[in-house]
Amino acid sequence: MPPSTNLFTPIAFAGLNAPHRVVMAPMTRARSTQPGDIPNSLNAQYYAQRASAALIVTEASQISPQGKGYSFTPGIYSEAQVEGWRGITQAVHAEGGRIFLQLWHVGRMSHPDFHGGELPVAPSAEPFEGQIWKVDPVTRQGAMVDSPTPRALSRIEIAQIVDDFRQAARRAIRAGFDGVEVHGANGYLVDQFLRTTSNKRTDEYGGSRSNRLRFLREVIDAISDEIGAERTAIRLAPFLTARGMDCPDILPTILEAAEYLQAKGIGYLHLVEADWDDAPVFTESFRKSLRERFSRPIIVAGHYDRERAEWVIAQGYADLVAFGRAFVGNPDLPTRLQHNLPLAALDPSTLFGGAAEGYVDYPPANTGEI
Template sequence: MNQKPVNLFNTFQLGNLHLPHRVIMAPMTRSRTAQPGDIPTDLMAKYYAQRASAGLIITEATQISQQGKGYSFTPGIHTPKHIDGWRKVTKAVHQAGGRIFLQLWHVGRMSHESFHANGQPVAPSAIQPDARVWIADGNSAGQMLDCPTPRELAINEIKAIINDFRQGAANAIAAGFDGVEIHGANGYLIDQFLRRTSNKRTDIYGGDIPNRVRFLEEVVETVVAEVGKERTGIRLAPYITQRGMNDPEAIDAILYAARKLDRMGIAYIHLVEADWDDAPVIPESFRRDLRDSFSGAIIVAGNYTAAKGEAIIDADLADLVAYGRWFLANPDLPYRLQHDLELNEMKERATLFGGDAEGYTDYPDCQEKAS
C-alpha cells in the first residue's frame, strides 16, 4: 500500500454499539471446543480476547441445537454449559475493550449421519448436497466426508427450528454477547430455503420467492422480538454457487429478503463474497440495488485488502469490512493495517480445525514479534 487507510478507521454506529473503526473480524470455524458437548473453552476465550481490537468480532458459527450441527467440535449455544463456556469468552473480550456478536447456525443438509440418531440431517427437501463436512476421528484429526441425503422437514419441525433460533439468541444475550448474527449464507439451512435448487417444497415454505423467503423472515422476526433489532444482523451469500446452490433467482430472492429486513430495522446485512481466483464477481449494480433495498449497515467479506476495503467504503457500497484469514494470523490486524505493517503468514492448513494453541493463539502481535 502506498497510502494509509482512512475510511477503515473512521468510527461507526452499528445498532447500539459505537465501533472505534470499521475493521471487523469475520466468523471462522476453528473447532477447538471441549468434548463431549462442544463446550467453549478458556483457550477460545484467549483467542477471541487477543483479537478484541476488532471494531466488532463475529464468532465462529455456533449451532442452535444438536440437529443443527454439521462439523466436529463446533460450539453450541443450546445448553447451560454452552452459555457458561461462552460467558468466559465474552467476559475476556469485554475486559480487553472489545465488542462481540455470536453467529447463530443451523447447517440443515450440510451435515453428517454421525451427528443424527437416525443418520439423516434435515433440509427443506430431500436433496443430497454436492458437499463435504469435516469430521474428526478419535485422535482429534479429521477428514472431509460426503454429506448424506437429508430428510424433508415437516411444518411443525420448521416451527420448532424457528424457536431454536429464538432460544439461541436469548442464550447468547444471557452469555454476555452484544448481539447475534443469523447465518443465512453458504448453503446452510436458511440459504437452502431461499434457493430453488435445494427447495422443491409445494407448501408455504416453497415455490415462489415470497414463500422461499418466508423461513428467513420468520427466523429474523422471532430473533428481533427476543433480543431487539439493534442487536440483530444476518449473513447472506448472493453469488455463492457451490454446494449445489446455483439458482438464477437467488439475487431476486435476496433483494426481496433485504426489503423485508429493512422494514424490520435490523442492524446489518453481512455479504459473503467468494474469494477464490475464478469466483463470480459481485457487480456494482447488485451492490447499489442492495443499498436501495436496505437502509441498515452493510458488511462485506471476501479476501479484502486494506486498499480494497478503503475503496468500497469510499464508494458508499459498504460500511464495514470483515477480514477472516488475516485476523486468524494477526491478532492485532487493525493496528497493522492502520500503520501499513507486515502481516504474519497463516500456518499450515492442518492447524485450522481442531488441535490446540498451535495455529490458534500462538500468532504474535507486533510487540511480541519485535521482542
C-alpha cells in the first residue's frame, strides 16, 4: 500500500475533523422531487454512497423561488425541503460523513418560465451570453436555453435577498447540515455584484471595489451572525471569463474579499479554477497573493488528479482539494485515489435529470484490488 501523503493526512477545519483532504465538489444533478424542488431518498442514497469524502458540498440549492435558475434543482426555503434535506444529512452522518449545503441565488442566470413570466433579477439590467438547463413542460425533455437580459434589483430587494440567505442558513442547520457554503462563483448573483462587467450600479452596491463587495459582506455577515462564522464558507471563481464575467478588476477584488473573509474567521474559502480547454491559467502569483491574505483553510477544485492535488497542498496554496466529475462515477473516490486504483468514467448523458441510472448505480472498486 502506498505511504501516507499530504492528500491523505488528517485535517481539522470548519469545526470538523476529517481523515484526509479529498472533498466532494458541489455538482448540479437535477433530481429533486417535483413539484416543489424537494430533496428525496434517492438523493440521500447518492450522497451516502460518497460519505467517505473529507467533506461533501451539496449541489447548489436555491434560497428562494426567485433564486432558481435550472429545472429540478433542490431548494432550502420550504418545510418540505428541510425535511427532505434532513433525510440526506442523516444518511451521510450515519456513514460517518460530513456535509455542507451550498446556498444559491442564480441572479440573472435564469429564465422567466421559473418566475411566472417575470424577468430574472441582477445587480444591473445588463445583457450577457449565458444559458441554463430547462425542462420543457410538454415534452419533458431538458435542453440548454438562453437567459434574457435581467432587470435590476432595488435596494429593498437586495436587503430581502440577504435575509433569504440568513434564513436559508438557519434552515440548513435545522436540517442537520454541518455548515453552509455560499455559491459566490460561476457568474451567479454574488459573483455578479463583484464584477464591473455585470455590476453597473451607481449606488452603494456598485462602482468601487468596496461597494461591489458590499453584497458579499452583507451575506456573509448575516449567515455568520445566524450560525457562526466557522460553519460559514464561500466559493469564488477568480479566473472565470465566461457568461459575460470577464472583469478586469476581479483579481484585486477577490484579494480584498479574502482579507475580509480572513478577519471574519469563516470555515474555509473554496476556489473553483477554470476547468475547460484554453481557460485562463490559475497563476502561482495569484495563489501566493491570496495565501498572504487568507491563512485559514482553502479548498481548490478544477481538473485535479492525485499528483496535482499533492502539489497544491505541498506548496501551501490549499489545504483540501475538491473533485467533481470524478466523484460521479467513483463513489469511493478517496479509496481509489489513495490506492492508485483505476477511475471509472461517467456517463455524461445522465448528468442532469433522470432517476437512478447514472446516479446511484456506479459501483465501488473491487476491494480485492487494494
